[in-house]
Amino acid sequence: MEITGGNSNEKIHWADVCAADVDRGVKHLIATGITPSGPIHLGNMREVVTGDVVYKAMRAKGLDAELIYNADDFDPLRKVYPFLDESYAKYIGYPLCDIPCPCGKHKSYADHFLEPFLKALEELDVKPKVLRSSELYRSGKYTEQIKTVLENTAEIKEILERVSQRKLPDNWVPFYPICKGCGQISNAEILEHDPERHIVKYRCSCGHVDECDYSKGEGKLVWRVDWPMRWNALGVTVEPFGKDHAAAGGSYDTGKEIVEKIFGGKAPFPVPYEWISLKGKGAMASSTGVAITISSMLEIVPPDVLRYMIVRSKPEKAINFDPGMGLLTLIDEYSRVAEKGESREYELSKISDVATDIPFRHLVTVVQIAKDDDAILETLARSGYNVSNRDAVIKRARRAKIWVEQYAPENVSFTVKEELPECAKSFGDEEKRAIKTLVEKLSKVPVWNAENIHNAVYDTGTEAGINPKDIFTCIYKAILAQERGPRAGWFLEALGSDFVIKRLSETVN
Template sequence: MHWIDRVARALLKRGKKHVIASGISISGHIHVGHSNDVFIADGIRRAVEESGGKATALWYADDYDPMRRIPWPLNQGEHAERYRKYLGMPYIDIPSPDPEYENFVEYFSKSFVDSLRDFGVKVKVYSGAKIYRSGKMSRLVKTALENAGEIRKILNRYRSTPLPDDWLPYDAICEKCGKIATTKAFAWDGSVVKYRCEGCDYAPGCGHEGESDYTNGEGKLTWRVEWPARWKLLGVTCEPFGKDHAVAGGSYDTGRSIAKRIFNYDAPYPVPYEWVSFRGDRMSSSRGVVFTLPQWLEIAEPELLRYFIFRSKSMKAKDFDPGLPLLDLYDEFDMIEQVYFDRRDVAEPKRKKQYKRIYELSLVGPPPIRPVQRLPFRFAAVLCQVTQDEQHAIEIMTSKGILAKPSGRDIRLALIRLRRARNWVSKYAPERLRFRVLKEVPVEAVRRLTEKQKEGLARLADDLSSRDYTPVELHNRIYEIGKSIELKPSELFKAVYLALLGRESGPRVGNFVSVLDREFVIGRFRDAVNL
């Protein structure tokens, strides 16, 4: 059973109706590493509904949080000095660097939210700022203030330095400087909280002493109290969250105690997950180590990101690299799709069942009724460099057996993948996979060919003139020719590249030669042999 289904089963034992929460602080560009919780929430929603329950997934924008660091790219050049004054202010109150967007929050979150539908993610979106300013949190803020002493005891169990006796679980927005991170609440009466703007380790205070009306959203609960209050407000029954919150004494532990003892609410079923790294480096909005959903859609299908998340357990480390490893991701997805339609055998029935479930969770919609013919991405990455004409590309795909009697859907999906391959080649492909076939024989390069290499090219030219090969068949045939003349296959590959590209390396030979005009290739090989 897939781990998503185990979570759904556990939830349904608790009841038939569920709210699965996710969310993120809008601290900069929202990247694929942030996608973990919202994609997992959506996957759980699906599984609950498939098992007969009712479920809603939500995504909560923590846009009332303070800006602790200036995010990339605003920490560069003239922007850096301009945005320094906004440190400590709520994200929602910070202006956008682009007048096309209403504010800082919309600038950094809109493309993410707008892209969720493309990935088949069905969630209800909430804004923390709107919830506070609407007064919906007022009753819970009051409850927290009334029980500040009890909350302090809960938190102090996990602190090396106890909170002071006058501590209150409330962060006021300074009415003078607009900062929320710099204030300290010290007293309250009715709906008013008194505070001093004292400063914090990353933003100076202005020294103002004032009052904040929490019923008007002039402040917010501190994080460790706000989280359980939010569970109560929205009726959350399950929530995926980063592993840092799951450590002993972390936000979830304290939140569970506060939810039960202060808000009389059972904590949601926890689903902790591991971080997603980018080429071995932790993704970071502030440092600009990001890869966004729109960037993903430029080079890969939305199903691949879902597959990337659901192919392994939530706590397994995941690393994304848009370079060569993306090709493996494409291959894996195409493989499990073939398994789903019983077009590829898997020895272990249990593994086969697992693959089929991963495939279902990876899809943006219901599974297709008929098997899908896919254009292999490795082949697409070569084909897109040979022709810009899509009709010509279709002719190559069909003539080489890549697509057999394709349906309109097969062709549409193939062309979409071809366009993404073109983007991938231009932005992320290593140099050795980028090429330009030379119009004339590269004389200097060809003169480096050995007699054995020339013999191999001559045999290959004869074979190509006698029959058609699929890319895989051609790749294997080159191996066979090399062995038959006691030449290492790698040396024959080099000969092919030297004759066509004037260099010793290039894309996978079978794909590369297959996309070229056969008569051109035969002529080039023979010219190289006879030079």
Template sequence: MIDQEGRTLVVETAGAPEPDWVSRMADEVIEAAARRGSPRIVCASGLSPSGPIHLGNLREVMTPHLVADEIRRRGHDVEHLISWDDYDRFRRVPAGIDPAWEEHIGKPLSAVPAPMGSPFANWAEHFKAPMIAALADLGVPHRGVNQTERYTGGAYRDQVLLAMRERARIDGILGRFRTKKKDAPDSDDEDGASGREYYPFKPYCSACGRDDTTITAYDDDTTEMTYTCACGASETVLLREFTRGKLVWKVDWPMRWAYEGVHFEPSGVDHSSPGSSYQVGGLIVDEVFGGEAPIGPMYAFVGITGQAKMSSSKGAVPTPGDALEILEVPVLRWLFARRRPNQAIKVAFDQELHRLYDEWDALERKVTAGTAGAVETTGHVRAVTTAEGDLPRTAQPVAYRTLASVVDITAGDPAQLERILAGLDATPEGARPRLDKAAHWVASYMPDEAHTRLRDEPDAALLASLDEQDREAVAMLRDHLTDDWSLDGLTTLVYGVPKKQAGLPLDVKPTDELKAAQRRFFVVVYRLLVGADTGPRLPTLLLAAGPERVRRLLGG
């Protein structure tokens, strides 16, 4: 059962307990850690600050976060480690950045200057900062590991020397999965394969700072290493003292598994397929570093709806920070908690966002009423709390689509917002942060054609052209506007006018004929108010416009 503090998240049903995917994975990780005799459980993520860290990367973080959080709720010693791969090479200049930055390609990300105007010391720090801020907002505690500091500080010295001693063994493991010949023209790939002797280490050149280097000689006994660079430089160093370089990726990753004692680290499809870095890494960590591969479920990628509009306005794929400008923290967490890692997720930046919020609000009502299913309830708890406590929530959650319509129609006027929210039994402060999220969505992502603009003056020609039925219906609406000036009252009114015209009671079940009459009536009202056949929900539109303006536009 879930206790009052939300500490246990396997919910009892009428039959057997029904755990969600997080609980099942937590069980596996706890068991693996116990088998390995580990005093602390380590869940890990890896992020590369090579450019804006996009929203899809959030799954790399949220999957281990949710598992670590469940383990922590159960009272175990656990940490979530996030490895910042800021010692990786700078590969390409992202869109929107000065092409002059191409001169830094091949340098470590931490050695590349930050984009023009940035307050940060280097490229990596510039792109790490927004992600770190988003994780704080999302309630994701973690220990950040800076790979530049690890390598240049000599933390991995023994592991690098071991990998170089065992290079033939590593080359043999990699060779089982290589699909191209070692003497092929393009054989220099990410596992360090080349036409010469294989070396799992890549130096950064002391002259130009890039990794366009080739090791030409290495002595295991003395650790003397000679390398040349495409810039023309050559250097002979003692690797036991040299810290300007790193292991190639397919060796670096399993080395870190062993070094950090990682028990759980998911990876994307590209790292989880046969012959990929996860499969190869499992052999290398076992046969070379004496460690064990973590439990590593594959996760599906995160899709975006409405991305085209975002790309045109921002010139980049959306980031977690972008998502948090329009989504409340619990809703974004819920997207990851309710789907198994191998299930696709779509984050909406278009009007599908309204449907997502409708689903969330429906879940909240079910949880409050005690009618939600076990897994639904568990997912909700994971969204609104962590082991550390409650996360910020909107105290008066007015429907997102309603808030968006109201903000749009009133152009965000504070006095108008306060007036309209009062009719919804809410205040601007109580409706935050959802109100601010909806306002940002309206300003940044609402399609141009979806914006609503009330007429300034009544359409005299249209009013004069109405037939007797439509004129009567408009008069009934106009005369009873303030009978119950609330969203529920206006909803009853606009659906009830055609019923009254037909001599039907208000609680009658709609027939096809009645629905057609209602549609006809709605079109007339929309044309009189906004000059179009459709618009936001009519009760919301009336509430936002105010009774005086509505009466005037309806000919009163």
């Protein structure tokens, strides 16, 4: 993962740069939005966290600002995604808000994917006003704008063709009725428009001819027109969006001209961002299955660390997310930033009720030693950590446990053997002599802590004339049946003196 700016305290944070560049003296609306067509993944998180970080930077500057999240639940289902069963084929083209939920417990297909995402947002301390495209269209909020679009189709077509350099069909209309015959959001032929009654007469490709009332949401605008229409209708002034929309001739460019010329409005201040890719797998997309959902990531990573991952990189920089060792490194880095406490990156990442300051790496070791919650708390308390906030500590420990199970590389995960392993029953004479000396020293340490244990091993090495590295190997063999393991001092401290002394003694009997 890229680390931006070792001396970040001296630089102006990118969100503060945005906040300094936007217009003054107006009411700001920062818009984020995602189509809930599948599991909402870590890559999508960049959109909302970027919006939230800019929002917080603007508020800190005293600007009048509001953050919204617009769920594009009125978009059609495009295909049967890998995570759906074949029965969904019949819903292709239907608005996501009108398709049954895959598990049967939610109001709709869109809700099925939105609900866990909105919960994750809360955990991430992102608190936008939530809007739904389906409700806005059906409430009549966009009626006047749709009328304007239909009356200016020729000019809109000219803008799209010129700016995006794409030829559109002669009978092109930027409005799709929801066909009353086949139920699909249909690329239908528009036969008539009655602006007084907000009625469009259409002929669907299924053959059905009918009327739809766009003041009741019986149709929607095509994306490239829907977007600028929304800027105008909602009053959007700032918007983060993926780099695909930012390309020359892309939907931001066409939207900018449409909002100015058709609606007499202004395009929002753009905050284009790069993708988050999964190490070794490419950019995350729910349609291809290369994705980790935000919810499953929050089972492992504290939410402030996830925020930090977005906060520390400029939006235009790609993030390559490594859920294995890279994540552990990220968590360590954030702990150091949090300890220092005063950086802008920390201010923008932190979440008010942040759990505990027990290093995640230590937890990764402890959860592999201790069998249950009580044992985890006991082990941590013995090492001098503050465990008075029991729930917070357990929550953090649970994250470490899931990380070990799902993402830890082999050299990090281990099992403490219940009995002396075979490989530790045949140490040579030199090794046995060293272990005997070590056991004596360990029995006499004034306090059972990592530093004293560590020193005991080195003193033994010097006295017995043996490389301390070989002593560590013996220790790991005796406890884990492997030649390497977690940092020994801390590891033995967590295991407790009784266990360690008993186990090491067994190797020399």
